[in-house]
Amino acid sequence: MLATLVDEPFHRPGWVYEEKYDGYRILAYKEGREVTLLSRNAKDRTETFSEIARAIATLPERTLLLDGEAVAFDRKLVSRFQLLQQGDRPSVYAVFDCLYRNGRDFRNEPLPVRRDELEEAIGDTHHLIPSRRLDADGKKAYREARKKGWEGIVAKDASSPYCEGRSTKWLKVKVHQEEEFVVGGYTPPAGSRTHFGALLLGAYRGSELHYVGKVGTGFPQKTLASLYRKFQPLAQKDSPFVFPPREKGATWLAPRLVAQISFHEWTDDRKLRQPVFLGLRDDKKPRECVLPEGK
DNA sequence: CCCATGAGGGCTCTTACACT
């Protein structure tokens, strides 16, 4: 059962909200002592997540079919895909559904029944946790996810059975998006800030570079310095943007550098909301940074 | 080592003010 992506957080009576984890979607089958972990495209991941497989093998259930996400947490208990790939942290199975247990099929039961089954089944071990339930108000749940830095939330119609494939009974809302943008200039630093204040970002529509907002956070001290060095040979007199923003003291740059930016959403007037600088990318050409459809 | 705090920065909304 796969969730459908929606843009906006919402609240609906009769729905519940859970943390959305950044990891591998995994179905776990248990028959006696035999455990098999399968990915979404049905690849066998039992070896990849052997700690999880062993934890499930020790459960007393004769048969079990669980659905969840294999994850690795950072020190702040935020699940991160990169940590899972590095493999130097313990993997944890965040379980959010139970389809079979001891020979009984629960797929047509509503979510609360399946939830009870899974909580009884997985008990209390390091490698198996029930997925985190959030505030009963969907919008508060979303705010919590955003504050904690989680990937997003999954909203579920509690009355729905477990349906194979993409469903609108499960909806996911992501906390942030990531995109690459062209650096077209920078603003002067204020106070104790060194080198520059914010980067002026743009994206192409056809041959026109359109301004999409500024990013002024996400720079450690040495990144400020190294970016500033890269900027100097690109400085030019005229704005590269078709509609330059009014910025006092801005330095314009030839549109050669591409920055990877995390942001929450597009604003109504086509700017980035809460943009954060993640790094420069040299594997993407400025011309490949195009405005999304409708923006 | 973890956590709270302050500084710098972004966008939004509101308010005050200037200009046409």
Added chain:
DNA sequence: AGTGTAAGAGCCCTCATGGG
């Protein structure tokens, strides 16, 4: 009257720092 500009408050995010 209507439009546009500027400044400040509010909320959120990141990084650096200092104390426990």
